[in-house]
Structure formats: structure tokens, C-alpha cells
Amino acid sequence: MTLRHLYLVLFFFSFGFTTKGQTVSPTAYYKDKDGNERTETMSIDDAQAPLDVEFRANPSGIEGRVPSYEWHFRHTGLSKDNRTKRELFVRYEENTSYTFAESGEYEIVLKTFLQDNTGIVELDSGVIKLTISESKLEFPNAFSPNGDGTNDIYRAKPEYKNIISFRAIIFNRWGQKLYEWSDPASGWDGKYNGKDVKEGVYFVLVEAKGADGKEYQIKRDVNLLRGFSPKENVTGGNY
Structure with missing residues (x-):
């Protein structure tokens, strides 16, 4: 006043x-x-x-x-x-x-x-x-893009919150970049140039920042399992 x-x-x-x-x-x-x-x-x-x-x-x-x-x-x-x-x-x-x-x-x-x-x-x-609230960001270590509607996209676990900047890149074992995205709600569908890549181990690099100032540097293997069904023994999205 x-x-x-x-x-x-x-x-x-x-x-x-x-x-x-x-x-x-x-x-x-x-x-x-x-x-x-x-x-x-x-x-x-x-x-x-x-x-x-x-x-x-x-x-x-x-x-x-x-x-x-x-x-x-x-x-x-x-x-x-x-x-x-x-x-x-x-x-x-x-x-x-x-x-x-x-x-x-x-x-x-x-x-x-x-x-x-x-x-x-x-x-x-x-x-x-x-x-x-404080930020949170985690990624699974596998997905199964086989068209069954479960885990067809490799993305951040759904519990992520308060991420204000985000970048993720998928590489193959030879270091070739296959895909990149900038929204944690989006992700990779297991394709490169419109074609399915082979089953196997890939690599994800994530750089992000939370609203609380926390910086994320996530580097991990990604197992692509086309023949896997989550009904066998794993709950979708939590591999």
C-alpha cells in the first residue's frame, strides 16, 4: 500500500x-x-x-x-x-x-x-x-512395439512431473542416432525412417530439467522386445 x-x-x-x-x-x-x-x-x-x-x-x-x-x-x-x-x-x-x-x-x-x-x-x-511440487523423471529399460496397444512406445514413466525442459535421443549399438523427441509425453515407436528396427539393445540419452532446478542426465540401455507379451509376467510400462 x-x-x-x-x-x-x-x-x-x-x-x-x-x-x-x-x-x-x-x-x-x-x-x-x-x-x-x-x-x-x-x-x-x-x-x-x-x-x-x-x-x-x-x-x-x-x-x-x-x-x-x-x-x-x-x-x-x-x-x-x-x-x-x-x-x-x-x-x-x-x-x-x-x-x-x-x-x-x-x-x-x-x-x-x-x-x-x-x-x-x-x-x-x-x-x-x-x-x-518437486520434479520427477524416470525411464523404463524395455518396451514391446508389437501393435498390441501396451508398451508400444518407449517414453518416460507416466509418473513424471514438473519437467520444464526435456530432450531424449535413441542410438543403436554403433552410435547412430535413430530418433529424438522434446516432450516427455511423447516417445519412440521402434522405427527408423518409417521401418521397424530389429529386436535388440539400444541406448537412450536424456537431458532434462525440473521446475525445482534439478537436472537430469539419464543414460541407459533400452531392450526392444517385439515378441514379448506383458501378460506373461511383467506389468506394462514398468520394465
Whole structure:
């Protein structure tokens, strides 16, 4: 709050200025990890980074007064060595957007001031909390691209989360690059130049970074098993 805001708020509180019927309803609008449109007025838990969120003040009953807004973005780290809450920045528009790309706990506080020819008053603050959890990325050691609909694609295990940069490359035993992809949700179908490669052992190199700053360097063998059926003794995706 500026010195001018503080003076006027104290002045009108002293003279009984009322804000009855004048409200704001801060709301967050975003898409979840499955692409579904979501709205939230209190908290967004265990969100996946990067997360694009639009914040709207949704004022009501303020006719005849000029509103001004302050969106305060505050962040607390998740690690034991980084639990200090710090204010990141302040935005001054009615609606604002931000991309959350770092893990931690966030607190978005909306302060609203109403002004008319008699002065200015502050409404009750609105708070939305948001948590971006720590990152995770693991890869299996085998897949079976045989067209049965199970483990036909070599990709990251489905439990991955909060990966903000990603690159994976498949090599054969002679070091020839066969395939590359940049989205952990995608993967390799066991083909090279549109043709099935032979069964055998291949190699994957993964370079990635999590929203928590963790860097991943994954290097491992990949067993391509076309004749394998997960019904035999292995659950799909967990080889």
C-alpha cells in the first residue's frame, strides 16, 4: 500500500466509510495436466510446471467508484534450506496472467482500493494459494512395439512431473542416432525412417530439467522386445 493509500484508508475508517455490497472475488483460471479448463478461488494443489494461470479480480457493486488493484505474488521454496517467503513482484491491473515455472508454495494476494470524490478505501484482501511440487523423471529399460496397444512406445514413466525442459535421443549399438523427441509425453515407436528396427539393445540419452532446478542426465540401455507379451509376467510400462 502506498503512503497515499494508507492516509486515505485511515481517514475514511475514522469517518465510518462502508464497503457493504462492494466485493472482489479473485479467481484463478488454468488448465490441468490433462488439458481440462479449471477455476479455483482458494488453492491449486500439486500443480505441474510450467503452469499458465490467469487471475481475475471479478469486482462487484463498485459502480460510481474507481478501483485500483495490487496483485502480490509471494513464493516459498520447498526444500528445508529454502523456506523463506519472498515477494516476487506486484501487478496493478484488474486481470493478470503468470507462468509458474519454479517449484514451491505460492501465495497470490489481491488488494483492492475504491476511490470516489470523497476519498479511497481498501476492501478485504483475497488470497489464492498454489503449490508446484518437486520434479520427477524416470525411464523404463524395455518396451514391446508389437501393435498390441501396451508398451508400444518407449517414453518416460507416466509418473513424471514438473519437467520444464526435456530432450531424449535413441542410438543403436554403433552410435547412430535413430530418433529424438522434446516432450516427455511423447516417445519412440521402434522405427527408423518409417521401418521397424530389429529386436535388440539400444541406448537412450536424456537431458532434462525440473521446475525445482534439478537436472537430469539419464543414460541407459533400452531392450526392444517385439515378441514379448506383458501378460506373461511383467506389468506394462514398468520394465
